[in-house]
Each structure stands twice: as structure tokens, then as C-alpha cells.
Amino acid sequence: xxxLSKKDANLILDPLADNNPITIQVLGxxxxxxxxxxxxASVVMAISVLFVLGVGNVVISLLRNVIPAxxxxxxxxxxxxxxxxxxxxxxxxxxxxLSKTLSVFVGLIITNCIIMGRFEAFALGNGPWKSFxxxxxxxxxxxxxxxxxxxFRELLGSGTLFGIKVLGxxxxxxxxxxxxxxxxxxxxxxxxxxxxxGIIIWVQRSRNRALIEEA
Amino acid sequence: MEHLELFFKSxxxxxxxxxxxxxxxxxxxxxxxxxxxxGLGAAVxxxxxxxxxxxxxxxxxxxxxxxxxxxxxxxxxxxLGFLSFILFIATIATMVQLVExxxxxxxxxxxxxxxxxxxxxxxxxxxxxxxxxMQTREIPNIGLAFNYGISSGIGWFLAILAxxxxxxxxxxxxxxxxxxxxxxxxxxxxxxxxxxQSFGGMLTGDNEPPEGTETTTVKAENKEEKEIKKEIxxxxxxxxxxxxxxx
Numbered sequence: 001x002x003x004l005s006k007k008d009a010n011l012i013l014d015p016l017a018d019n020n021p022i023t024i025q026v027l028g029x030x031x032x033x034x035x036x037x038x039x040x041a042s043v044v045m046a047i048s049v050l051f052v053l054g055v056g057n058v059v060i061s062l063l064r065n066v067i068p069a070x071x072x073x074x075x076x077x078x079x080x081x082x083x084x085x086x087x088x089x090x091x092x093x094x095x096x097x098l099s100k101t102l103s104v105f106v107g108l109i110i111t112n113c114i115i116m117g118r119f120e121a122f123a124l125g126n127g128p129w130k131s132f133x134x135x136x137x138x139x140x141x142x143x144x145x146x147x148x149x150x151x152f153r154e155l156l157g158s159g160t161l162f163g164i165k166v167l168g169x170x171x172x173x174x175x176x177x178x179x180x181x182x183x184x185x186x187x188x189x190x191x192x193x194x195x196x197x198g199i200i201i202w203v204q205r206s207r208n209r210a211l212i213e214e215a
Numbered sequence: 216m217e218h219l220e221l222f223f224k225s226x227x228x229x230x231x232x233x234x235x236x237x238x239x240x241x242x243x244x245x246x247x248x249x250x251x252x253x254g255l256g257a258a259v260x261x262x263x264x265x266x267x268x269x270x271x272x273x274x275x276x277x278x279x280x281x282x283x284x285x286x287x288x289x290x291x292x293x294x295l296g297f298l299s300f301i302l303f304i305a306t307i308a309t310m311v312q313l314v315e316x317x318x319x320x321x322x323x324x325x326x327x328x329x330x331x332x333x334x335x336x337x338x339x340x341x342x343x344x345x346x347x348x349m350q351t352r353e354i355p356n357i358g359l360a361f362n363y364g365i366s367s368g369i370g371w372f373l374a375i376l377a378x379x380x381x382x383x384x385x386x387x388x389x390x391x392x393x394x395x396x397x398x399x400x401x402x403x404x405x406x407x408x409x410x411x412q413s414f415g416g417m418l419t420g421d422n423e424p425p426e427g428t429e430t431t432t433v434k435a436e437n438k439e440e441k442e443i444k445k446e447i448x449x450x451x452x453x454x455x456x457x458x459x460x461x462x
Contacts, residue, residue, distance in 0.1 A: 026397060029239035030340045073337060074308050081301040089297060104347035107300050111340040113240040190234055191408030198394070198401035205393035 011133040015141035018208065021114045022145045023201045028114035031105050032146055033193040040162050041101050042150030044091070046143030048106065050136065052083045053115055057135030060123040067124075076119045077110065084109045114142055149196050157187030218362050225366035227414040231341050232374035233407060235348075238341030242375050243400060252379035253372075255336075260368030262336050263345045265314065266307050267364030268357050270346040273302055303346045311337040341371050378404060 021027045028049075035041045059079050060067075067075050088106045091099040099106065109115065118138050123131040154160055159167040159176075168175015170183060186192055231237045238259070245255045276285065278299050283290035315333045319326045336342060345367050354360050381403055390399050 023397075026243050027240060029243065030236050030344075033236040033239065074305070077304050077308055077337075078301065081304050085297055085300055088300070104344060104351055107303075107347050108237070108340050108344055110300055110304055111343045113340075189409070189412060190236065191405040191412065193236070194401050194405030194408060198398050198405065201398040201401065202391075202394050205398065209393075 008130065008133055011130060012137035012140065015134075015137040016144060017141075017204075020141045020145065020204075021117075021138050022142055022197070023204055025114075025117070027117045028112045028142055029197075031108050031112055032142065032149070033197065034190065035102055035105050036146060036149040036193050036196075037153050037157065037188055037190075038101070038163075039147070039150040039154045041098065042146040043143075044095070044098055045102065045105070046139070046146045048084075048087045048091070049109060049112065049114070049142055050139040051087060052080060052109055053118060053135040053139040054132055055135075056080055056083055056115060057118060057123040057131040058128045060119045061126060061128045061131035064124050072124070073116075076116060080110050080115055114138055145197070145200065148200060149193055152196055153187045153192060156184045157192070159183050218359065221359055221362055222366045225363055226370040226373065227411065229348075229367070229370075230374060230411050230414075231344065231367050231371040232404070233411040235344065237344035238339045238371055241336075241339050242371075242378065242404075243397065246375050246379040246382055246400070249376065249379045249383060252375045256368075256372030256375050258333055258336055259339065259341060259371050260365060262307075262311060262314065262333075262342055263364040263368035263371075264361060265364070266310050266342060267345050267349050268361045269310065270303050270306055271349055271354065271357055271360035273306065274299065274350050278302065299347075299350060304343060307342050307346070308337045341367070374407070377407065 015021055019025065022029060022032055031045060031049075035045050056079055060076060063075070063079075084107065087109070088099070091102070091106060118135060122134045126134070151161070155166070159165060159170060165175075167181065168177045170177050187196075229235065232239065232242055241255060246252050277283070278295045280294040280296065281291050283293045283295070311333055315326075318333075345364055348367075349360055349363055354363055378400065382400060385399065385403075394402070
């Protein structure tokens with residue numbers, strides 16, 4: 001990391017694990033859960049949030065001395081909404097099928113608490129470059145969880161990854177299915193996402209005892 | 216009849232928390248005590264009831280493809296749909312501010328119990344989600360839009376009430392340390408979600424639930440709302456058991 005000073009690098013690396021927006025800060029859960037039945041949707045969602053949060057943080061940071069404190073929430077919402085409209089239009093133009101799968105959840109990036117949270121906590125008090133790194137870091141932390149959940153749900157639920165049948169064909173009984181393996185339909189239904197995230201939290205906190213909550 | 220159907224559908228089948236995960240952030244953050252959960256839940260019902268019909272009007276007369284026809288035939292070709300995010304969120308933010316001011320003026324008691332939650336609500340995804348679902352599901356008239364707002368609010372209220380009650384009790388249980396707090400809340404919500412999945416076949420008969428869960432559905436239907444949350448814990452065991460059997 002010759003490009004970045006150590007402090008700057010931490011802005012990106014911290015949110016990936018020990019200060020992860022989803023498992024530690026408990027922000028942005030909604031969209032994280034609803035669209036993770038497939039890996040592809042998770043990746044697209046992660047990229048969308050990366051764009052919105054990276055650019056949004058810079059914009060808010062540049063405007064931070066101009067925005068009156070009283071109406072800052074509305075200003076922030078307008079900035080995010082504008083960025084999300086861009087994402088939505090791009091998705092509709094280049095990945096129409098996928099934008100149907102994501103349906104309202106692209107729009108819900110606006111109310112994704114990670115975004116408002118980072119604006120409030122970081123971009124309003126720091127310069128554009130740092131805010132950009134912070135935005136990228138947090139979006140990556142969010143993306144990592146999304147991809148992990150998406151990976152397990154698609155692999156165990158449908159036996160595919162990015163729609164490719166990695167475990168063999170369930171109908172023709174090839175690959176693992178020849179041995180009597182069955183897809184776990186449970187992973188496809190929405191509540192499974194919650195349980196997978198719960199397990200990720202469990203694993204993470206067992207590895208790093210400092211994160212355990214007081215009862 | 217369609218009102219009744221939409222009402223129960225939004226509360227149980229399309230429950231905001233358990234089937235689409237909206238408003239999870241505040242659901243997790245404000246569910247440590249039943250009393251605060253009730254306050255936030257009531258505020259959500261209220262704000263959804265106000266904003267969904269309002270956004271329905273916006274959608275119908277401004278945003279939809281050809282919605283501007285009332286201005287004259289030359290406007291009929293415009294589709295301002297891409298503006299819906301920004302208009303919906305602006306409506307919600309302003310309404311929340313307005314509601315806060317009005318409630319403070321006319322009912323200080325209500326303000327004291329709801330007031331602190333109102334600013335939180337502007338960025339609650341359940342609120343924006345309510346409006347966006349109203350748009351994608353093409354709810355036909357304003358009465359149904361109002362109904363949809365209120366009933367999905369009630370669904371959310373029910374969910375946060377249930378989890379707050381369970382979390383109050385779970386404090387006395389011996390949960391593995393790394394799961395304490397957030398982790399176990401996620402898993403309980405997941406289990407409750409599985410329970411709510413069994414409401415799937417309650418009304419229309421599509422999404423036929425697997426056999427065996429049907430009995431629990433019928434039973435739960437007859438319960439008072441308050442009793443349901445007590446039932447949930449028992450039911451989730453039964454249902455997840457059934458799930459395993461059926462798969």
C-alpha cells in the first residue's frame with residue numbers, strides 16, 4: 001500500500017472485518033437479506049452500493065461547509081436519491097432482467113442506513129479523499145457479507161453459482177446428485193438469509209472475543 | 216372483501232419484516248424493550264398510513280406513464296417514472312417533519328411518546344418500501360393504498376412487538392457468548408420468519424404450504440394478535456421440524 005498512508009489504508013480495511021457495517025454496526029441489513037438468494041444479484045447490489053456510497057461521500061464531503069445543519073437530512077436524501085436514480089437507470093438499460101429481480105431494492109439503497117450513517121458520521125466532518133476511502137471501505141465491508149451470504153444460499157439452495165451448475169445436474173442426476181445429494185430448499189426462502197447472517201456473526205465473534213456484546 | 220384480503224395479506228403473508236426484510240435497522244436497534252418498540256411501531260403505522268396514499272396520488276397524477284394526460288393531450292406521452300425515488304423520499308421526509316410539528320402542537324402527550332421516533336422514521340426502509348411496493352404492485356385506488364399503508368404498518372408493529380417481547384425474556388437464558396445480542400436476534404427473526412411463511416396459503420390458496428403446516432395456520436388465524444407472538448415460539452419449532460420432514 002505505497003499509494004496510501006497507513007491511516008488511509010485503515011479507512012478501507014477496518015470496515016471489512018472488525019468494524020463491519022452489517023455484523024458490527026448493524027446498518028443496512030434490509031437490502032442485505034432480501035436479494036441474497038442468488039450470487040449474481042448480491043454482487044450487483046454490492047457494486048451499486050459501492051458506487052452510491054463512494055460518490056455520495058465525496059459529494060457530501062465537498063458540500064459539508066455549505067449545507068445548513070437543520071436541513072442536512074433532506075439534502076443527504078436528495079443526493080443519495082439522485083445517485084440511486086443513476087444506478088437504477090443504468091441497470092434498467094444494461095441488465096434489465098437483473099433489475100427486475102432486484103425490483104424495489106435498488107430504490108431502497110436510498111434508505112440504506114449505511115449510506116446515511118457514513119454521511120452523518122464521516123463525510124460531514126472529513127475531506128473528500130478520506131471520505132471517498134471511507135465510503136469505499138464500508139461499501140466493501142457490506143459487499144463482503146452480501147457475497148458470502150449469496151454464495152452459501154445459492155450453492156446450498158440451488159446447487160449453482162452465478163447460475164452455473166457447479167454441483168452437477170439435479171434432474172439428470174450427475175455430479176454430487178448421483179450420490180444422493182439434494183438441494184436444501186430451505187436456503188432459498190427469505191428467513192434463511194437471517195440465519196446465515198446470524199451464523200456469520202457467531203463465527204466472527206468467536207474469532208474475535210473483543211466484539212462480544214454485554215448481555 | 217378486497218379490502219379485507221389486502222389487509223390480512225399485508226399483515227401476515229407479505230409481512231414487512233419477515234418476508235421482505237424492510238425496516239430491519241430500526242427493528243434490530245429499537246427492540247430491546249417492549250415499551251419503546253410499541254412507540255416506534257405506532258409511529259410507523261401512522262407515517263405509512265399518511266405517506267402511502269400521498270405517494271399514490273403523486274404516482275397516479277405525476278409519475279406514471281401517461282399520468283400527465285390531465286394537463287392536456289400534448290403531455291400524455293411523458294413518463295416521469297424515473298423521478299419516483301426522489302419524489303417519494305422527499306414526500307416522506309417532509310411528511311415526517313410536518314407530522315412531527317402538528318403532533319407537537321396538538322397532542323403533546325402523543326408527541327412525548329412518538330416524538331423521539333419520528334426523525335428515525337424518515338430513513339426507515341419500511342416507509343419508502345411501502346411506497347415502492349405500492350407502485351410496483353399497482354394498487355388500483357386510494358382507499359386500497361391507505362389500507363395497504365396501515366396494514367403493512369400493523370404487520371411491522373406486530374413483528375417488532377414480538378421480537379421485543381422475546382428479547383426481554385431471552386436475557387435470562389444462557390445464550391452462547393458470541394451469539395449474545397445481535398446474533399441470536401437474527402436467528403430468532405429467521406425462525407419467526409419461517410413461522411410466518413406458513414401463512415402463505417391463508418387467503419388465496421396459491422403458494423400452497425407444505426402439508427402439516429396448514430393446521431398451525433388455521434389455529435393461528437383464530438388467535439388474538441397478542442397471543443400470536445406467544446404462539447410463534449412454539450410454532451417455529453413445529454414448522455421448522457415440518458420443513459425438514461418435507462424437504
